Amino acid sequence: MGRSGGHGHGYGHGYGHGRRGVLRAGCSLAAGLLVLTGCTSGGTPRGGADGSARPSAPAAPSPSGTAGTGTTGAGGSPAPLVPELDEQRQPRNRAEARALLDRIVIDQDVFGPDVQRSAPFESDPGSWPVLGRDCVWRTEGLPPDVLATSTRQFHVPAADGRGRVRIHATVTVHRTREESGWETAHAMEEVLRCPNQVLRAGEELKGLWGASLYRGEQLNGWSEDAFSESGTWVGEGSGGPGQYRWSQGQFGPVTVAVAGRGPAGFAEDALVALVVQGTGRMMYRAGQALGKGPR
Template sequence: MGRSGGYGHGRRGAPRAGCCLAAGLLFLAGCTSGGTGPGGADASARSSAPATPPPSGTAGAAGAGTADAGGNAAPAVPELDEQRQPRDRAAARALLDRIVIDQDTFGPDVKRSTPFESDADSWPVLGRDCVWRTEGLPPDVLATSTRQFHVPAAEGRGRVRIHATVTVHRTREESGWETARAMEEVLRCPDQVLRAGEELKGLWGASLYLGEQLNRWTEDAFTESGRWVGEGSGGPQRYLWSQGQFGPVTVAVAGKGAAGVTDEALNNLVAQGTGRMLYRAGQALGKEPR
């Protein structure tokens, strides 16, 4: 299955592109246009907030920076405690369970989808023909999980689909390579087949290391955007994928828009999920403050 189909990820070592998308989630709000959001008036209000807000009830969450003496935003990514990294699949699964999110992360409008969670032993691979397939876990992956959610269709809007993925690698270097391969996939396959009758079109993406441009929220940020077409889509709709990294962990959220849904509303759903999982990864693997 493809990454946006709920079972995909991938990343790559490739050129760092510029422009709005390249700034990652911190700049998503500046890349949007109008319409009716999936949460009605509440979603419209949320769309005027920063694109990567700290999760409710948490201070200093991923995406929130601190200011140095010169007033410049400093990265808010904690230092990795390598002693807390998982060494085997059981420990990785326990870590993953601390990071994965449920529908409450996104707010009351979001529901679980069926199927809800991917096969823990499956891994998506993009073939040379640009068709996604499922294989077993590669050697560098200790554990992975993709959960699927949706905002139900209602008067004036279609059904929004959301996929949240957490992957635990053996090392930080291996999680970085996952991000690197994702950029290569977009360059190689701007049009991709997720499954029979469902495709992504006109994909383009960009990646930023921590400290580059507006990236203050993750060690390596990757954002991918395009259009998706499938059953119930009502024609080409906006597609957005955003991925972040902390140590051996990568987290990602994909959003598939629908008729009558604003870009801002889709951006915020993706940002909220990614920010919350990065915050949890930092809590689980970051060094304790002295």
């Protein structure tokens, strides 16, 4: 899920509180992007953006800006995928947060030639989706802890008798690392509270489950805190029950997320590949912008 006009399911999580330890998934699933990929034993998803068999991005970004397991440092040890946060680089006001956000957001070229911009392309930067007690998504103003947020909408055009594939990529800049952590915690709470959710009239997510793991738990080596979510999407253009996938990562005060909704007939692994590629690239950019070291 996510936030701001397209976060999360393409609409997003709301904002709230709860005891973080209670909200975390005590799961045996692999963490973060590795939960999401459904990989073969070699780590490569079985389908590309067009449903064909071709490699997609592995689970985490490398220092080159592409996905991978990290470069090899001195003594043959892999370089850390998550750099140390440089607190001096954290934004102090909305203008600085917007400038940071602009360094992290992605365009359609990140996903490959099959993906195009949708219309509208960008969400209202002053809006924030909130999941009501009735499990229906609504839009409100930004909560006090959010300095800036942006959601961009993309799609793979309808073809071969199936509908469009919908992709939403979101970046949110909070005031502090603690506040961005609460966003991930609340994402987990929403899944537990509402496994079935209404995005809008006639469009729903069903059977949602999620996993949230800190860095170092299970296989999460790509994010300070990782959240992934899966379920079924039903709505106009879905052609019947389709796939829904969501992945979110955190670095310092920033959260990044990609949601994908694939219609019936679109390969699950192909949808996963798109979500992995977008999330990995934005996490790498967040680390470059806020991590210690040269800019």
